[in-house]
Amino acid sequence: MSTIFKLPDLGEGLPDAEIHEWHVKVGDTVKVDQLLVSMETAKAVVDVPSPRNGKIVKLYGNPGDTINTGDPLVEYEGDAVQPVATPTTHEYEPVSTESKSAATVAGSIKVGDTVIREAAAGITPTQGAIGGIRALPIVRLMAQKLGVDLSRINSTGHLGQVTIDDLCQAIKQQMRSGTTPASFASPTMKPLKGVRKAMVNSMAESHATVVPVTLSDKADLSAWVAGTDFTSRLIRAVCTACKIEPVMNALFDGTVPAIDIKPEVNLGLAVDTPDGLFVPVIKNAGERTPSELREIINRFKTQAKDRTIPQDDLRGATITLSNFGTFAGYFANPIVVPPMVTIIGAGRGRDEAVPVNGKLEIHRILPLSVTFDHRAATGGEASRFLKAMIDDLEMAD
Numbered sequence: 001m002s003t004i005f006k007l008p009d010l011g012e013g014l015p016d017a018e019i020h021e022w023h024v025k026v027g028d029t030v031k032v033d034q035l036l037v038s039m040e041t042a043k044a045v046v047d048v049p050s051p052r053n054g055k056i057v058k059l060y061g062n063p064g065d066t067i068n069t070g071d072p073l074v075e076y077e078g079d080a081v082q083p084v085a086t087p088t089t090h091e092y093e094p095v096s097t098e099s100k101s102a103a104t105v106a107g108s109i110k111v112g113d114t115v116i117r118e119a120a121a122g123i124t125p126t127q128g129a130i131g132g133i134r135a136l137p138i139v140r141l142m143a144q145k146l147g148v149d150l151s152r153i154n155s156t157g158h159l160g161q162v163t164i165d166d167l168c169q170a171i172k173q174q175m176r177s178g179t180t181p182a183s184f185a186s187p188t189m190k191p192l193k194g195v196r197k198a199m200v201n202s203m204a205e206s207h208a209t210v211v212p213v214t215l216s217d218k219a220d221l222s223a224w225v226a227g228t229d230f231t232s233r234l235i236r237a238v239c240t241a242c243k244i245e246p247v248m249n250a251l252f253d254g255t256v257p258a259i260d261i262k263p264e265v266n267l268g269l270a271v272d273t274p275d276g277l278f279v280p281v282i283k284n285a286g287e288r289t290p291s292e293l294r295e296i297i298n299r300f301k302t303q304a305k306d307r308t309i310p311q312d313d314l315r316g317a318t319i320t321l322s323n324f325g326t327f328a329g330y331f332a333n334p335i336v337v338p339p340m341v342t343i344i345g346a347g348r349g350r351d352e353a354v355p356v357n358g359k360l361e362i363h364r365i366l367p368l369s370v371t372f373d374h375r376a377a378t379g380g381e382a383s384r385f386l387k388a389m390i391d392d393l394e395m396a397d
Contacts, residue, residue, distance in 0.1 A: 002057060002076060002078065004074070005050075005072075005073055006070050006071060007048075007071055007072075007073045008048075010311065015068060015156075016066050016069060016165055017041045017067060017069070018040045018065065019064065020037075020040040020045050021063060022036075023037060023038070024036055024059075024074075025056070025059070026057060028055070030050045030055075031050065032049075032050055032051065032052055033050060036073075039067070040194045044307055045307045048073070052076065054078060056074060058075035060074065133155075134160050135150055136204045137204065137207070138200060138204040139163065139164050142164070143167060146171065148167065148171065150167075153166050164204070168193075171191070206336060209338055211373060212371050212374070213371070213374045213382070215369070215370050215372075216367065217368055217386055217387075218366065218390075219390045220365060220394050221349065221363070221366055221394070222361075224396065225397065229290055229293070229294055231269075231294075231297055232290040232297075233393065234393070235267060235282070235288075235293055238267060238319065240388055240392040241385045241388035245381045246261050246263075247381050248319065248342040248382065249319045249341075250262060250318065250342075250376060252338070253339040259376050262318040264284045265285045265319060266281050266282070266284065267281065267285040267317065267318075267320070268319070269282060269300060269323075270322040278304040279320060280300040280303070280304065281316055281317045300313070319344070320334075320337065320342070323346045324345055325347040325348035325366075326348075329347050330348060330367045334369060334371045336372065341376045342370065342377070342382075342385070344370050345368070345370075347366070347367035350364075350365060352365045368386065370389075
């Protein structure tokens with residue numbers, strides 16, 4: 001008999017994670033809470049500890065392999081026993097050559113009485129059409145560019161939909177077999193993983209479901225005193241506008257005719273890194289002081305760079321702020337990531353000539369863009385939200 005530890009949910013329903021680095025090997029004897037493996041999720045690199053004491057007899061996968069949530073990760077010698085300290089998301093499944101007993105995986109997801117080990121299906125290049133297969137447009141486009149027949153791929157998505165990860169897994173399997181599609185064999189082609197792969201999925205979902213509308217305007221910052229914290233003031237303006245138009249601080253997934261308006265502003269702050277875009281969340285941002293906001297912002301920047309943002313700080317956003325103007329750009333069309341309703345984009349501020357009492361004065365001007373899901377909010381609500389932001393930003397303090 002042996003005991004299998006399955007990959008727990010490392011985030012808010014994340015479907016999988018990629019093995020970044022094993023910290024143990026077969027034959028090692030480990031203790032509870034000893035670090036087993038570092039997994040790269042769509043949001044961060046997460047360390048997974050051992051949920052029990054025991055000897056390791058098998059590791060499921062090598063660095064670079066993707067493990068689905070709920071699939072086997074580590075096999076221990078001996079029967080399942082009550083661990084010394086069990087993380088709530090960790091579950092076990094005793095297995096033998098004769099029978100398998102059911103277990104609960106990553107919360108409330110149930111599995112059957114059999115552990116199924118299924119080899120990935122092969123894929124072959126094709127020049128034909130790929131119609132008739134359930135897949136998002138981005139997946140179809142990638143398959144078409146790579147010359148991959150979607151009908152030959154094992155699909156794991158809802159209602160048999162071929163996901164971006166299904167395609168990547170199939171390509172990876174083919175690369176291992178030495179039959180890489182010609183279009184993917186180029187040394188300049190780089191498979192997407194982690195944060196960038198998640199971006200493909202979230203942008204494709206947004207394109208397929210959200211009805212986006214963008215409003216743009218300018219705020220005059222000439223009343224600001226020297227040393228004003230720019231990002232903290234932006235966050236304050238967002239929170240003020242959410243009080244004026246609460247519907248903009250809400251979640252809407254489109255599956256039911258109802259909108260979940262949130263009383264607290266949990267603001268997702270887009271942070272750009274070489275690894276991709278991270279969006280850590282400032283919880284209850286409207287109740288934070290400027291100094292608290294600055295401390296949190298600085299911490300997020302450091303953690304994003306080091307890939308050490310805690311999972312809890314990547315969850316629960318109700319609205320998003322993207323300060324893209326740090327680099328370049330005036331107005332923009334930021335993308336709403338469902339189920340959120342709103343994202344605000346702040347462009348690059350600049351000095352402009354402004355008419356004041358019949359004369360021209362040079363004022364600091366900030367361009368703002370607000371994209372909202374028109375299924376959940378009206379143009380009037382979005383306009384009032386943007387006006388409230390501008391009014392707050394144009395105050396002296």
